[in-house]
Amino acid sequence: MSQLDDVLAHIDADQPQALERLFDLLRMESISTDPAYAAECEKAADWLVEDLKSLGFEATRHDTPGRPMVVAHSGGSGKHLLFYGHYDVQPVDPLELWTRPPFEPMIEDTPHGQVIRARGASDDKGQLMTFLEACRAWKAVTGALPANITILFEGEEESGSPSLIPFLEAHAEELKAELALVCDTGMLDRDTPAIATRLRGMLGEQITVKAASKDLHSGAFGGPAANPIRVLAKILAGLHDTEGRVTLPGFYDGVADLPAEIKAQWDALNFDGEAFLGEVGLKVPAGEQGYSALEQIWSRPTLEFNGIIGGYTGEGFKTVLPAQASAKVSMRLVSQQDPMTLRAALRAYVESCLPADVTVEYKPHGGSMATELPTDTPEFTAAQAALTEEWATEAVFSGMGGSIPIVGHFRKILGMNSLMVGFGLDDDQIHSPNEKYELRSFHKGTRSWARILEALAKA
Template sequence: MRLDPVLDRIDADLEAATERLLRLLRIPSISTDPAHRADCRAAAEWLAEDLRSIGFADARLRDTPGQPMVTGTMGETGPHLLFYGHYDVQPADPLELWKTPPFEPSVEQAPEGAVIRGRGASDDKGQLMTFVEACRAWVAVHGALPARISILFEGEEESGSPSLVPFLRDHAAELRADLALICDTGLFDRDTPAITTMLRGLVGEEIVITGPDRDLHSGAYGGPAINPIRVLARIIAALHDDHGRVTLPGFYDGVPEITPELRAQWEGLGFDEGDFLGGVGLSHPAGEADRTALEMIWARPTCEVNGIAGGYAGAGFKTVLPSQASAKISFRLVGQQDPARIRETFRAHVQSMLPPDCTVEFHGHGAAPASVMSTDAPAFETARRALGPEWPKPAAFVGAGGSIPIAGYFKTELGMDSMLLGFANNDDLIHSPNEKYDLRSFHKGIRSWARVLAALAEQG
């Protein structure tokens, strides 16, 4: 099947494609708010009907204990590709900070060009529809898709995906494919597409240290009485050495070095650490002293304190020794680091530093391993090369500092790798007021998926 007429069709249909996206954006599918349960279902029904109009004859809603899934399959030949996206969106609060109503989307002019403004424009309805529109163009031109395509749209991604893993397990035979495609990531910069091949894992821990059985007057008890805040401060300070490395025994077990080829690719991106830090009012890199900022964000594990509480922190001054002190600490994991072992080692570290008269409670807040997609798999280089003609700069294999659990679930539950390819920009304000998606990202995203599908089908 020839690609050029498909790209021409995408260009000619851009206005209609944009209007379809605007219709989807008008549905306030906020999964975290029970008041919008019907809206979530309406969004799912809209997508199922749209897929059927393209030719996904079996597209339908699949009920779960939460929001429905949308599934559908089309095509008989070529590689089997499973595309994932989510139709639910974040709440729009605070509403007073929106320049236009969040669920009255529009195309407007901005300094960077035309943008689609509205909740969900970038995360994830606009991204999801880039793939749908690419499929629409293929079918309109050739009457068929270049590969066998299955669709899985979720409605609970923004509320923790409680129904996702059970659904994957119950329908594994139906959903299992050669490769999963996920469009929930972004460009490296406006001219450089990115295929995310590394996602950091996560371990969350909250510790509560208790000393005296009540708050004490610091004049009467200061000195002889143990202060839980001081104990907590010592424990936290001991988590890193003077070079920024985490001190927990065995913490770096399973942490790989990036390949010379990947290092060269990252160096070629022209990432400016000064601009990166300057954008948030900083100037000096912290963390591991012998690592670049991109390495630390994408390919190195971290231990960070996310919050501390204890004693009196209100207005004025209160001279107390607190009964308790607590901290929330998160670990970002890479490579083959074992979340369970990291949690166990951290707890042992805390226990070893407790003085007499202090006890500790541990509260776990989730754990997930890192996801690493091997770029040796031919599909990844094929997709990277396919993106080349569409963008001013070559596509790069990149990492992600955060975590996208779905990629790990596809690996553990369905035994397949994921390719994360998205077209969001860093200034899209996802989860914030005035979310937008560049019209250029939407247009070139559709064309990019058309190119990738053609290349993967040709590769077989």
């Protein structure tokens, strides 16, 4: 048997212990958006530091104005790789929709096989632990890692990463490597591994429309008084036409057409848009007409409404005209769309729609451009071959509908590209109640990283 064969056999035999380690991390309520969970975030960071030290890394917790960063170095020679993941998780609301406590992980049987059910199981604790378990196996079998590895674990990814750019700039020399490895991605389907090469950018904006100085009785003031909900609803409704296109002036500036060869590759994947929507109880694509569901997700920009707040929302009925109403608006960006230009355009549009006696306030959230990565490098070729060998299905180069700003930051601040490999699935319910991670994804994901590390070391 080769060294790699021995490493893979060790991973197989060590699965029960690997799951226990993952469950220990999943039990920590590391919700970064809520200050009430700050201690839990610190606890998770400290746990990772100790686990990395047990693998022979020189690991340190770095406190920031927000949640801690964890940085670790393996030392040694060979290709220098930087692995990135995040240990923070989304809030669990609405709690009543969970079938079990979100921070009490368990193995559950489903029609598709066994899954790990817990908040953070897929996004991103289960994913980052696949890499650590691959490192653990290499160390256990050979006493060394195939490459010189630096690790960066963030604790604010789910809350906009406010400390990330200053931290990268301050620690640039320490973190620079030949290639970054990012695990916060997924498979094309349960049997087809993928390397993500396109990421949409992200822009968020909370819009709060204000009118009267206090809530008003709708019988006494309904009619003559401006209603912020009505004003806001009209503003939001005007941002799309009947064909699903965004009407915001300048929105499509910088949006490039999909190259014919890329479109041909994607068409060959035979992605079933109806089946994709059918998994969540829908049937007909509702986005920009003239583009397939896959193109809409991977290569077209969107403007969506993620939350609307205003007036009385409790049980029963309260006839009130609210003093204010808010909407959370997000844009997924592609090609060369500039987030700051689009933020200004959105604000200008909103203000052009305001009637008398109505004002507006804004709260920005994030702003990153889209990223496209090269696929013709030896590292990408080697990783694709390693994934194909493990899954016995050819690994594909895919796009992603989501946004991973760290990839752009790595390129801009640290001057390196990223290899994005993960084993999440579309139905993992990340950010939603009852999040899960397939047991098969955890096991074969660990084996995949073991293969990729060897392949990259030789590339």
